[in-house]
Amino acid sequence: MKDDSLVTHAGNAPFENHGVINPPVYHASTILFPTLAAYRNAKTAKVRYGRRGTPTSHALEDAIAALEGGSGAVSTPSGLSAITAVVTACVKMGDHILVTDSAYQPTRHFCQTVLKKFGVEAEYYDSAIGVGIESLIRPNTSVVFVESPGSLTFEVQDLPAIAEAAHKAGAIVIADNTWGAGYYYKPLALGADITVQAGTKYIVGHSDANLGVAVWKDSEKFGRIRDDVQSMGICVGPDDLYLALRGLRTMxxxxxxxxxxxxxxxxxxxxxxxxxxxxxxxxxxxxxxxxxxxxxxxxxxxxxxxxxxxxxxxxxxxxxxxxxxxxxxxxxxxxxxxxxxxxxxxxxxxxxxxxxxxxxxxxxxxxxxxxxxxxxxxxxxxxxxxx
Ligand SMILES: Cc1ncc(COP(=O)(O)O)c(C=O)c1O
The missing domain is CATH 3.90.1150.10 (Aspartate Aminotransferase, domain 1)
Incomplete structure (x- = not known):
C-alpha cells in the first residue's frame, strides 16, 4: 500500500463496527469478562484493561506502525513522554548514551535531570558526526539518539552511517521522527531501531491535542517496550486518540x-x-x-x-x-x-x-x-x- 492510501485506511476496521468508518472512541477503564475462565485468561486478551489499550489506541498504533514501516507501536500522552518512556525502557543504571547536540531542548533537559539521577550519563555529539560517532562509543553506550533535521537549526544527520557504527557496538538507535512525520522520512528503513514522534504535530495536525507514538522495527527485540511503557502507567485519553486518528487521515x-x-x-x-x-x-x-x-x-x-x-x-x-x-x-x-x-x-x-x-x-x-x-x-x- 502506498503511504497516501495507508494514512487514509490503516488501522480502520469498519465491519467490526457496524460499517462505521472511524474507529469508535472507547471510553474504558474496566473491561468485563463473561466467565471466570475468561477472566483468568485476561492476560492473553487484546483488550483487558483500559490503560493497557483499547480498539481506539490499537487502531492508531497499528496505523503509525505501518506508516513508519515498523512491527509494533505504543501511544503515549505527548511527544516528550514517548521520548522519555522509550529512552528509559532502553537504559539501565551505569549506561552512557549519545544524544545529538541539535536535539529538542526538553529531550536534553530530561537527560540532564531524570536520567542523570538514575546514573545514566548523556553525552552530546555534533549532528554532523556521521561515522565519526564510532570514536564516542564506549563499552557501556546503550543508546544513540538521533533527531534529523535537528530542532531550531535543522541539520540533517547521516543516519545510516550512525546506525551502522552504533549497531557494531550493540547500541540501540532511537530517532525522533517528528519533522518527517513518518511520511517524508523512514528512519527504520535507514537503520534506526525505534522511532518516536510527537503526534501532537503532523499526525494530530490541528493543534488541539498532545500525543506521542513510539514504533519499533523488530518486535522480538523491542516488543518489550510496550510492557515497559505500560508499567510506567502511561496511556492516552480516548478523545485524543480519536483526534490523532482523524488528523492522520488528511496527512x-x-x-x-x-x-x-x-x-x-x-x-x-x-x-x-x-x-x-x-x-x-x-x-x-x-x-x-x-x-x-x-x-x-x-x-x-x-x-x-x-x-x-x-x-x-x-x-x-x-x-x-x-x-x-x-x-x-x-x-x-x-x-x-x-x-x-x-x-x-x-x-x-x-x-x-x-x-x-x-x-x-x-x-x-x-x-x-x-x-x-x-x-x-x-x-x-x-x-x-x-x-
Ligand atoms: C522535535 C520534537 N520532538 C518532540 C516534541 C515534543 O512533543 P510534545 O509537545 O507533544 O511533548 C516536540 C515539540 O515541540 C518537538 O519539536
Whole structure:
C-alpha cells in the first residue's frame, strides 16, 4: 500500500463496527469478562484493561506502525513522554548514551535531570558526526539518539552511517521522527531501531491535542517496550486518540502543501536583505541538502532563518503586527507560527556560529501569498524600527 492510501485506511476496521468508518472512541477503564475462565485468561486478551489499550489506541498504533514501516507501536500522552518512556525502557543504571547536540531542548533537559539521577550519563555529539560517532562509543553506550533535521537549526544527520557504527557496538538507535512525520522520512528503513514522534504535530495536525507514538522495527527485540511503557502507567485519553486518528487521515494532503508553501517561503526569505541565513534542507545550498535528497522524500513546513537585526524593540515591531503568524510553542498544525530562537542556549558539543537573531517558522496551510505579504509587512516594520 502506498503511504497516501495507508494514512487514509490503516488501522480502520469498519465491519467490526457496524460499517462505521472511524474507529469508535472507547471510553474504558474496566473491561468485563463473561466467565471466570475468561477472566483468568485476561492476560492473553487484546483488550483487558483500559490503560493497557483499547480498539481506539490499537487502531492508531497499528496505523503509525505501518506508516513508519515498523512491527509494533505504543501511544503515549505527548511527544516528550514517548521520548522519555522509550529512552528509559532502553537504559539501565551505569549506561552512557549519545544524544545529538541539535536535539529538542526538553529531550536534553530530561537527560540532564531524570536520567542523570538514575546514573545514566548523556553525552552530546555534533549532528554532523556521521561515522565519526564510532570514536564516542564506549563499552557501556546503550543508546544513540538521533533527531534529523535537528530542532531550531535543522541539520540533517547521516543516519545510516550512525546506525551502522552504533549497531557494531550493540547500541540501540532511537530517532525522533517528528519533522518527517513518518511520511517524508523512514528512519527504520535507514537503520534506526525505534522511532518516536510527537503526534501532537503532523499526525494530530490541528493543534488541539498532545500525543506521542513510539514504533519499533523488530518486535522480538523491542516488543518489550510496550510492557515497559505500560508499567510506567502511561496511556492516552480516548478523545485524543480519536483526534490523532482523524488528523492522520488528511496527512497525505496536508504535508505536501506544508512542503510546497514552506519551500516557497524559504526561497522568498533567502532573497530578502533583512535575512542572513535560511536553514531548510530542501534548499540546494543548505549543508544538509545532499543527505536530505538521499534520505527524505519531502520536507515539512518547519524551518529556521536568521535576521541581521538583533534589536529587540525592532523585533517586537515586526512580530506584534503579524496577522497570520502566531507566536507560541509547538508546530505541525494547519496554522502558521513564528518565534524567535536562541540555538546556543540548548547545545554543548558545538556552537551555533551564525550571528544575528534566530527565528523558527512553521508554514501552515494558508495561501502562501497572504503569508508572504504578512512577512513582508513585518520585515518592513523591522527595518523601519531598526538601528
Ligand atoms: C522535535 C520534537 N520532538 C518532540 C516534541 C515534543 O512533543 P510534545 O509537545 O507533544 O511533548 C516536540 C515539540 O515541540 C518537538 O519539536
Amino acid at each position: 497525505g494532503v496536508r504535508l505536501p502543501r506544508h512542503f510546497e508553501s514552506g519551500l516557497a517561503i524559504a526561497r522568498w526569505l533567502k532573497a530578502r536583505p533583512e535575512v542572513s541565513h535560511v536553514m531548510h534542507p530542501a534548499l540546494e545550498d543548505d549543508p544538509g541538502h545532499e543527505l536530505w535528497k538521499r534520505d527524505f522524500t519531502g520536507a515539512s513546513g518547519l524551518f529556521g532563518f536568521v535576521l541581521h537585526e538583533t534589536d529587540q524593540t525592532a523585533l517586537a515591531a515586526m512580530m506584534d503586527g503579524l496577522k497570520f503568524h502566531g507566536m507560541g510553542a509547538s508546530w505541525g498544525g494547519y496554522e502558521s507560527l513564528l518565534i524567535p530562537t536562541n540555538p546556543n542556549s540548548s547545545r554543548s558539543a558545538t556552537r551555533w556560529e551564525i550571528e544575528g537573531q534566530g527565528m523558527r517558522i512553521h508554514v501552515g496551510l494558508e495561501d502562501p501569498e497572504d503569508l508572504i505579504a504578512d512577512l513582508e509587512a513585518g520585515l518592513d516594520r523591522l527595518g523601519a524600527a531598526g538601528k
